[in-house]
Amino acid sequence: MFNHFFSFKGHLCSIKKGICKPLGALLLFAFIFSCKKEKPVSADDGSLEPQQLIKNITSELADADSISNFINALKKLSLTKEEVSDGITVFAFLNDEVPVTPTIVRDHIIKGSLNHYELYNKRIFSALSGKELKITRVADTIWVNGVQVGGKQIIYNDNDAVHAIKSSLSPTTTTDELHTTTIEVTVWDGSKWSITKPKGEVISGATVNLYASQRDYANGKVAYSEKTNATGKASLKRLAPGRYYIEAFYSNKTNTFRNAVEPNNGFYMGYAISGIFQSDTDVNTAAKQNNAAPGNFKWVDLNNDGIIDGKDYYGLPYESTLTISALTRKTEISIGFLNNKKP
Structure with missing residues (x-):
């Protein structure tokens, strides 16, 4: 998902008169090989920094009062580059009386940035915690482990997607009954x-x-x-x-x-x-x-x-x-x- 751009500039000095062609070719080959092998990755290679990703998400949701408890816990979460290498999808649940910890938050994040239409029926994901999350879909209504998703995503781009859900996924299983009113x-x-x-x-x-x-x-x-x-x-x-x-x-x-x-x-x-x-x-x-x-x-x-x-x-x-x-x-x-x- 992420494109890494590598560039290098090589400047080949002209081969002075009088040097034989075989020696010039050898020097040319050695120089090019050396450039390719030792060229460092550019500082602006587009790789994703986990903490910057979390900062982006929490900043965009700063005014989302209904999920503020979840967002506050997300700010304290530490992720690795490997965990965010393909982007992340976050299922943020509505405020309730249960304290939200970074450990609970990991039950609500999967790899990959998935929009509303990519959450199709019977698809099963593994959260960062290892917890299995099963999608159930009827028309445009979606449940995750029986918990209903509240409409379309509230954030979606190449790096991250955030969906609001009605309650925490932590106590749920893939066999739970669909929540209703x-x-x-x-x-x-x-x-x-x-x-x-x-x-x-x-x-x-x-x-x-x-x-x-x-x-x-x-x-x-x-x-x-x-x-x-x-x-x-x-x-x-x-x-x-x-x-x-x-x-x-x-x-x-x-x-x-x-x-x-x-x-x-x-x-x-x-x-x-x-x-x-x-x-x-x-x-x-x-x-x-x-x-x-x-x-x-x-x-x-x-x-x-x-x-x-x-x-x-x-x-x-x-x-x-x-x-x-x-x-x-x-x-x-x-x-x-x-x-x-x-x-």
Whole structure:
């Protein structure tokens, strides 16, 4: 990929009169051979310096805030000339709470500068760390080890290409399922609260419904539905991007406490859960409400007047989450009774 240009200038002195032709030819041959053998490589031979390459990439991405954690770690990475001799392709993942180290960065770099169209289906690459990276492609949507690539490359030239991806490749394998837009809901049974179980217990078999709006909830129009597994998690996959309102229930335990049987102007209204009272001190410092006791739900004080009453009703469901394309958004929901501590 890189062209190395070598040049030399030779100046042959003229052969003086009187020297025989055989001797002149011998001297000429020796001079040319000597020039070819000993000519040093030009300082501007176009060879790529690893640190300069990294500097070029990080400079071009200086304003890419969404991948700033990755870029900061890339600045600390040391590469060899052999590793960059054919250029490099970098898969830079979006910021998250996991610290990014130069070792992790090596899982995200392959040799060769490859644009979006060269990442074709079932192609397998070896990262600089030795980690295998498998490409899956459906039309113009690309995944690497199941992690989605965010559109076309953000940098591409002969020396380097950079593609943004949705999450780190380090924990992935070539057999991983393709990531889709997902909401993972963990459901806690607040009625099982105790001092040693501040959230209660996770509950298996609870129903989790997603609604595109609170009005859809009032109309019974469920967008997606799933049951929780043995660990209390419901994974709702292949969602259309957007905000979803979450209803969870098991038998008569729920997270939606309606103030009326029928909707009001197309919405169900009710109290919104802000947590569970953990102690008498917690009760005494919170807004005043009926049935306030450790283990009971704490309601949101909508108007912040220190009293929970009819002025604090929210549209239901209160809990919602906004999906992120091709990523899993995790959230937790508590269910129980209006009065968990009722005998």
